Amino acid sequence: AQSVTQPDIHITVSEGASLELRCNYSYGATPYLFWYVQSPGQGLQLLLKYFSGDTLVQGIKGFEAEFKRSQSSFNLRKPSVHWSDAAEYFCAVGRGGATNKLIFGTGTLLAVQP
Amino acid sequence: DVKVTQSSRYLVKRTGEKVFLECVQDMDHENMFWYRQDPGLGLRLIYFSYDVKMKEKGDIPEGYSVSREKKERFSLILESASTNQTSMYLCASSFREAGELFFGEGSRLTVL
Numbered sequence: 001a002q003s004v005t006q007p008d009i010h011i012t013v014s015e016g017a018s019l020e021l022r023c024n025y026s027y028g029a030t031p032y033l034f035w036y037v038q039s040p041g042q043g044l045q046l047l048l049k050y051f052s053g054d055t056l057v058q059g060i061k062g063f064e065a066e067f068k069r070s071q072s073s074f075n076l077r078k079p080s081v082h083w084s085d086a087a088e089y090f091c092a093v094g095r096g097g098a099t100n101k102l103i104f105g106t107g108t109l110l111a112v113q114p
Numbered sequence: 115d116v117k118v119t120q121s122s123r124y125l126v127k128r129t130g131e132k133v134f135l136e137c138v139q140d141m142d143h144e145n146m147f148w149y150r151q152d153p154g155l156g157l158r159l160i161y162f163s164y165d166v167k168m169k170e171k172g173d174i175p176e177g178y179s180v181s182r183e184k185k186e187r188f189s190l191i192l193e194s195a196s197t198n199q200t201s202m203y204l205c206a207s208s209f210r211e212a213g214e215l216f217f218g219e220g221s222r223l224t225v226l
Contacts, residue, residue: 006156101147
């Protein structure tokens with residue numbers, strides 16, 4: 001069965017430091033992959049998505065993610081974190097090759113220290 | 115600006131009550147979804163709809179039903195609320211084959 005694993009439940013970084021959030025998926029074919037962010041008290045917002053082509057994808061708010069088929073990973077990165085990036089981050093994969101029926105990971109809660 | 119509106123941000127209900135959660139989108143999206151969000155479990159799909167009057171079960175449909183009589187509105191119904199349905203409920207919508215879901219702000223339901 002398809003699944004998404006986010007191994008880090010909670011991460012704390014200092015403002016200005018770099019960030020990498022891990023995501024691993026299981027799916028036999030080329031997956032559709034997504035990262036969403038949920039700010040406190042809000043719904044989820046799409047940061048970026050990978051469908052095909054260049055394995056390094058750029059998203060909003062200065063985030064990027066790299067698809068690595070050999071590692072079944074789609075890690076999210078940002079070179080310099082801002083206090084406003086404190087939120088919960090969800091990785092998701094399209095189930096059965098669909099682009100909008102998603103299976104979500106359990107989320108990583110990011111705290112940013114001044 | 116695209117918008118998915120969930121009618122109630124916070125609800126408190128008693129065990130056995132019938133509960134309606136309403137969701138309206140103004141983007142003319144074909145697809146609408148109801149997810150349940152619980153700490154440590156992420157988002158789990160309850161039901162989705164590809165068109166008016168069409169619905170399909172997601173991963174955790176037990177204890178829930180849905181209604182989509184108009185394209186813009188998708189309702190989640192708890193026929194007889196139970197304490198284990200205390201949760202955050204998120205509605206989302208998308209175009210038919212597009213890759214982006216647009217989410218509402220959520221409805222936090224407490225069942226006593």
